Amino acid sequence: MKKNIAAATSLAVCVTVLWSAPINAQMLALSRATWDDLSVDEKAEIQRATLVEVRESGTFGLVIDNQGVDESTGPNRVGSSIGGALADASYVDRSIRNGNYSARGQLAAGIIVSVVGAAIADQPGRAQYHFRYAIRMSDGEVRYVDSVQAQAFRHPAGMCLSVPELATISQAVCNLTVADVRKRYLHTEANASSLSSSVPVAGQRENSALTTLGMRD
Numbered sequence: 001m002k003k004n005i006a007a008a009t010s011l012a013v014c015v016t017v018l019w020s021a022p023i024n025a026q027m028l029a030l031s032r033a034t035w036d037d038l039s040v041d042e043k044a045e046i047q048r049a050t051l052v053e054v055r056e057s058g059t060f061g062l063v064i065d066n067q068g069v070d071e072s073t074g075p076n077r078v079g080s081s082i083g084g085a086l087a088d089a090s091y092v093d094r095s096i097r098n099g100n101y102s103a104r105g106q107l108a109a110g111i112i113v114s115v116v117g118a119a120i121a122d123q124p125g126r127a128q129y130h131f132r133y134a135i136r137m138s139d140g141e142v143r144y145v146d147s148v149q150a151q152a153f154r155h156p157a158g159m160c161l162s163v164p165e166l167a168t169i170s171q172a173v174c175n176l177t178v179a180d181v182r183k184r185y186l187h188t189e190a191n192a193s194s195l196s197s198s199v200p201v202a203g204q205r206e207n208s209a210l211t212t213l214g215m216r217d
Contacts, residue, residue: 028185029053029170031060031138037178046185055162055173061135061143062174063159070152071128129154135163138174 028050035043035054046052131147131154145164147154155161160174 025049025051027051027053029055029173030176030181031173032056033138034176034178034181038181042182042186045187046181050185053170055169057138059163060160060169060173061137061163063133063155063157063161064136064142065134065157066131066154068129068131068152068154071130071148073126073128075125127151133161133166135161137163 026049028046030052032054035052038046043052127150129149129152131149133145133147133155135143135145137143143163145166147166155166155168160169160171161167162169
């Protein structure tokens with residue numbers, strides 16, 4: 001069966017998966033610039049054993065700095081406080097007029113209305129953290145991207161992230177160069193260097209022949 005190299009592009013048009021290898025093959029993620037610098041033959045060799053994910057320029061970058069602000073808010077107790085105060089005032093006023101005031105009765109009234117007020121007006125605290133990331137894009141420009149989230153954990157400097165989603169992606173997209181790809185996934189350079197070291201050039205062959213003749217004389 002003839003192998004066809006197919007391409008599937010995501011809806012965001014930022015990631016292209018190229019394949020001619022088995023579905024369970026190793027995945028290699030690269031930037032568009034790195035992939036385009038490879039020759040047609042080099043691409044074909046890589047795709048025979050590897051699923052290639054090509055990420056478009058402008059959709060990823062390397063975190064070089066981040067700053068954060070804690071914008072969390074504490075619980076709101078306004079309802080219970082106001083409810084308790086109103087209960088105290090109402091109980092004291094009513095008891096004095098009727099002549100049956102007691103400290104225990106005032107305390108009980110305050111507790112009951114505080115609970116009711118808390119159920120109506122109180123709000124729980126909210127955890128919120130605002131982070132601003134400085135990201136070096138593939139073209140060398142620095143872009144600032146904001147993230148507001150409920151967790152205090154953030155991405156450290158050196159992480160490769162998608163932009164603007166700030167999702168982690170393969171570090172190879174940001175770090176691998178054409179030379180790295182050729183060294184790790186291609187055998188052409190290794191074969192070429194081994195052949196060049198094992199086959200003498202013309203001058204070396206002539207010198208070795210003269211040396212041999214001289215030894216015989």
